[in-house]
Amino acid sequence: GAVVSQHPSWVICKSGTSVKIECRSLDFQATTMFWYRQFPKQSLMLMATSNEGSKATYEQGVEKDKFLINHASLTLSTLTVTSAHPEDSSFYICSARVLFSGIPIYNEQFFGPGTRLTVL
Amino acid sequence: SQELEQSPQSLIVQEGKNLTINCTSSKTLYGLYWYKQKYGEGLIFLMMLQKGGEEKSHEKITAKLDEKKQQSSLHITASQPSHAGIYLCGAFMIYNQGGKLIFGQGTELSVKP
Numbered sequence: 001g002a003v004v005s006q007h008p009s010w011v012i013c014k015s016g017t018s019v020k021i022e023c024r025s026l027d028f029q030a031t032t033m034f035w036y037r038q039f040p041k042q043s044l045m046l047m048a049t050s051n052e053g054s055k056a057t058y059e060q061g062v063e064k065d066k067f068l069i070n071h072a073s074l075t076l077s078t079l080t081v082t083s084a085h086p087e088d089s090s091f092y093i094c095s096a097r098v099l100f101s102g103i104p105i106y107n108e109q110f111f112g113p114g115t116r117l118t119v120l
Numbered sequence: 121s122q123e124l125e126q127s128p129q130s131l132i133v134q135e136g137k138n139l140t141i142n143c144t145s146s147k148t149l150y151g152l153y154w155y156k157q158k159y160g161e162g163l164i165f166l167m168m169l170q171k172g173g174e175e176k177s178h179e180k181i182t183a184k185l186d187e188k189k190q191q192s193s194l195h196i197t198a199s200q201p202s203h204a205g206i207y208l209c210g211a212f213m214i215y216n217q218g219g220k221l222i223f224g225q226g227t228e229l230s231v232k233p
Contacts, residue, residue, distance in 0.1 A: 034221065040159070043208060043226040091160060095221070109221050111155075113162035 002028045004096050006112035013084055014120055021079045021115045023094030029074035030096035034109070035067075038091040050077045084119045091116050123147070124211055126224035133199050134232050141194045141227045143209030151212035152192045153221070154183050156205050163208065166194075196229075204231045 003026040013019050023033055031052050036044040048069050049057045056069035066088075068080040077096075081088050093114040125144045133139050143152070151170050155163040167176045169185035169192060176183055180197045196203055209224045 036223075041228070044163075044223045046220055046222055049220060093162065108168070109153075110165075111163040114160070116160060 002026075002096070002098055002108075002110045004094065004110045004112040006092075006094055006115050008115060009113060010116045012118045012120060015085050016083055018080055018082045019084055019117060021081075021092055021094075021117075023077045023079070023096070023112055025075045025096040025110075028096075028098050030077075030098065031074060032097045033071060033077040034095045034097070035069060035077075035079050036093045036095070038093060038114075044093060047079075081117065084117070086119045089117055089119045123213065123222055124209060124224035126207075126209055126227050128227060129225060130228040130230075132230045132232065135200060136198055139196050139199055139229070141207050141209075141229075143192045143194070143211075143224050145190050145211055147190070147213065149185065149189045149192070149211050150214065150219075152183075152185055152189075153210040153212075154192070154194050155208045155210060157208060157226075158205050166207075199229075199231045201231045201233055204229055 005024045005026055007022045011019055033050040035047045037047050038044045046059050047062045050069045050071040052071045052074050058064050066082055068082060071077040091114050093111055095109045095111045097109045127142050131139060153168050154166040156166055157163050167183045169183060172187045172189045174185045182195045185192045192209060207227045207229060210221050212219055212221050
């Protein structure tokens, strides 16, 4: 299957700093990428949908100014956690959708390995 | 409220026993995915179901989507310690602004040797 990478896989930062997480589709082009957040012992919560060349669509309750998403190319989306605080500590996972068909439901979604963010 | 309800939330079974995890939606499911995850790691794709009544198997894991396409079950036969992990069902939901893949709460499976 298609491969999605994330970098870094693990990051520790001080409160108040900003952290950028990269999501790359390695062997395919992804017009749409998704960012999820996962707290310990909980499921994945969709944060935002990132479309190449346009603004991201954020889920209700997700702060746009806090979590900046940029999808500058068909293989790269970035999530920047601005002015990070301890409550932002979480596991962030991105996914990319392969466009096999014009019908979205038939397009498989591939997940990255995740990035663990710890804010001190 | 949770659009996808998974049950049970956690499960401890003896090695060799069978088990079933359920995933229920209040809406019609257009695509139902099952993933496995070790906490702190990425998702491992298990199976995708699209048609009502569809059933797929991989090794000792079988997943079904009911005829009404609102419920799916994941069945593991003769469980092994390697089956331990978090099982997530995901569903492709259609909204006004497009479609997106959302997840159930997850089921944490422990297999006692």
